[in-house]
Amino acid sequence: MTLFRDDGLVLRTQKLGEADRIVTVLTRRHGRVRAVARGVRRTKSKFGARLEPFSHVDVQFFARGGELVGRGLPLCTQVESIAAYGSGIVDDYARYTAGTAMLETAERFTDHEGEPAVQQYLLLVGALRTLASAEHDARLVLDAFLLRSLAVNGYAPSFEACAQCGMPGPNRFFSVASGGVVCGECRVPGSVVPSPESMELLGALLTGDWRIVDSCEERHAREGSGLVAAYLQWHLERGLRSLRFVEKSAGL
Amino acid sequence: MYEGVVQDLIDELGRLPGVGPKSAQRIAFHILQADPADVRRLAHALAEVKEKVRFCGICGNVAQDEQCRVCQDPRRDPAVICVVEEPKDVVAVERTREFRGRYHVLGGAISPIEGVGPDDLRIRELLARLADGTVTELILATDPNLEGEATATYLARMVKPMGLKVTRLASGLPVGGDLEYADEVTLGRAFEGRRLLDV
Numbered sequence: 110m111t112l113f114r115d116d117g118l119v120l121r122t123q124k125l126g127e128a129d130r131i132v133t134v135l136t137r138r139h140g141r142v143r144a145v146a147r148g149v150r151r152t153k154s155k156f157g158a159r160l161e162p163f164s165h166v167d168v169q170f171f172a173r174g175g176e177l178v179g180r181g182l183p184l185c186t187q188v189e190s191i192a193a194y195g196s197g198i199v200d201d202y203a204r205y206t207a208g209t210a211m212l213e214t215a216e217r218f219t220d221h222e223g224e225p226a227v228q229q230y231l232l233l234v235g236a237l238r239t240l241a242s243a244e245h246d247a248r249l250v251l252d253a254f255l256l257r258s259l260a261v262n263g264y265a266p267s268f269e270a271c272a273q274c275g276m277p278g279p280n281r282f283f284s285v286a287s288g289g290v291v292c293g294e295c296r297v298p299g300s301v302v303p304s305p306e307s308m309e310l311l312g313a314l315l316t317g318d319w320r321i322v323d324s325c326e327e328r329h330a331r332e333g334s335g336l337v338a339a340y341l342q343w344h345l346e347r348g349l350r351s352l353r354f355v356e357k358s359a360g361l
Numbered sequence: 362m363y364e365g366v367v368q369d370l371i372d373e374l375g376r377l378p379g380v381g382p383k384s385a386q387r388i389a390f391h392i393l394q395a396d397p398a399d400v401r402r403l404a405h406a407l408a409e410v411k412e413k414v415r416f417c418g419i420c421g422n423v424a425q426d427e428q429c430r431v432c433q434d435p436r437r438d439p440a441v442i443c444v445v446e447e448p449k450d451v452v453a454v455e456r457t458r459e460f461r462g463r464y465h466v467l468g469g470a471i472s473p474i475e476g477v478g479p480d481d482l483r484i485r486e487l488l489a490r491l492a493d494g495t496v497t498e499l500i501l502a503t504d505p506n507l508e509g510e511a512t513a514t515y516l517a518r519m520v521k522p523m524g525l526k527v528t529r530l531a532s533g534l535p536v537g538g539d540l541e542y543a544d545e546v547t548l549g550r551a552f553e554g555r556r557l558l559d560v
Contacts, residue, residue: 157546
């Protein structure tokens with residue numbers, strides 16, 4: 110019988126029984142946690158809209174054992190909002206689909222429940238804040254988040270030096286399996302030759318140089334997104350469900 | 362284990378949602394002791410619901426004929442359509458006795474994380490209904506959660522070129538609650554949608 114308090118972002122909600130939900134929260138100190146929110150679907154629930162996806166909350170859990178994750182699902186007992194990014198995101202369909210893809214990515218990269226993933230957490234907070242503020246194109250914010258999520262989890266692609274031999278860039282060929290750009294010597298069958306502008310854009314997305322990113326052309330952004338999606342899929346081994354809806358909405 | 366038929370009944374009841382083995386056993390014995398006429402009525406209702414009920418060709422609500430009761434009723438205003446997620450929501454709106462228009466049931470809400478996109482809902486059917494120009498107002502009554510809001514935003518954008526009046530149900534404080542327990546999002550919405558008290 111222990112109480113835990115942490116702040117976190119709501120990634121996903123699932124219906125449970127009559128009026129309850131299981132909420133998946135990416136917390137700062139305990140990583141990804143799944144917990145039961147009793148009665149949250151009732152109109153007069155004390156949680157209200159606080160436990161909707163995209164919410165940044167300060168939450169108290171009640172766990173049966175001495176550990177937060179392990180013996181059954183903990184209960185959410187009290188929740189307070191830190192920031193509700195949902196309303197800024199849901200106003201626009203492109204932002205909504207990009208946001209859901211971020212949540213799903215964060216969920217997939219934090220496979221082990223209860224294991225802290227502070228960098229992934231901070232990255233998601235920043236990405237959602239940027240997305241909700243509508244300062245940049247939603248798809249570019251998503252691509253930047255995907256590349257940096259890959260980076261903090263140890264799969265950083267290289268866009269300058271050759272990923273195999275380290276020959277300084279710029280290099281022309283891009284190979285998903287080799288881990289980024291490769292030189293003429295190291296190129297493998299199946300390598301693609303993206304435009305130099307797209308490569309520059311991807312590098313800028315990874316380092317956060319928004320001056321370059323915001324001035325990019327649509328076709329380069331599109332090519333960059335394709336490479337990011339292929340690279341992500343390779344390392345996650347399974348595609349993201351929500352990613353295909355992002356691509357569709359961008360064309361509308 | 363009970364004799365054949367009794368056990369069969371318990372097994373069948375146990376497959377219903379929320380009914381465990383103990384509840385199934387209790388219901389089975391209740392049926393055994395009940396009046397034969399009552400049991401026959403229940404059996405009849407069960408058989409009939411599967412045979413007769415289908416989905417309305419116009420709005421997608423549950424219906425006994427080709428069209429549901431609301432779509433058949435000439436007194437309902439054809440100029441107003443209320444868009445809801447599930448047939449259960451039609452019943453909820455009907456209970457208010459406020460709405461005299463017609464409905465459109467989407468069959469869910471857009472949720473990319475669950476793999477549900479706009480093409481999986483009855484959005485194309487809705488746009489076809491709006492095409493002939495009889496409808497002048499579209500009321501978006503999807504659930505007031507994130508998926509429902511996203512679906513409403515998507516629909517509003519899709520029908521914008523048609524020049525319809527598109528409205529969204531109000532959100533705010535539930536009647537009979539305490540203000541201090543209201544969350545920021547709900548309270549913010551209540552402020553946005555506040556109305557003039559004309560005394």
